Amino acid sequence: MSEPISGAAAGAAGWKLIGGAAGAAGIGAGLAAIVVMCAMTPRSPREWAIGLISTVVASVGGGAAVIQHYGLQHWGQTPIGLVGMLGLVFACGLPGWALVRWLFNYIAKRQGADLAEVVREAREVL
Template sequence: MSEPISGAAAGAAGWKLLGGLAGIGAIGAGLASVVVMCAMTPRSPREWAVGLISTIMFSIGGGAAVIQHYDLQAWAHSPFGLVAMLGLVFACGLPGWAIVRWLFNYVEAKRTATLADVVRDVRGQP
């Protein structure tokens, strides 16, 4: 007769089912989104959606890029390393909302400008 699966084993199986390391990235991205949204309150539901998506994408993409660039994948083999990876993913998402918000504000201010006007503005030419 087989023994029942313990709670810890069931939890580990569930974690693997959800993606394991992807779950760490999702937690970091979600926390970064909450912090950024509290610090810079969105002005509209549309801005909230854009901010949430951009913060999550900056967290996941930026965190993965930093981990890959510095060859930190070995950290995934220890609980402390996973927490450190979570911190990296979190930190990479924080500037995402601000960058996207600045970009949208710039585009909104230049809504009637031509492409040549925008190029001159970016180059700093009068």
């Protein structure tokens, strides 16, 4: 049986290997995807894959944009700061799937329409 200290050392080495901030982003993105999948159950395997990808991209991309915009990169130097970054990444991923799902539903309803009809309808709405 392995010693707990050696396991903890291996975990710390693995965390440093992937990078603390990258690990926080990955955890935040994964948690956001799980929450979204539970809240809006996918109707098909295809929709599940689209939802997972869009949530992770929204988490990582949106979280990075928020952190960059507000200059919060220094948070990555402390464990508590990494937890704060994880929360931002998580929050940014939640609307990702909803936006993509709305867009695909909008496109599916207008599948037979040409571009001019879609643009005309969008202008009327706006």
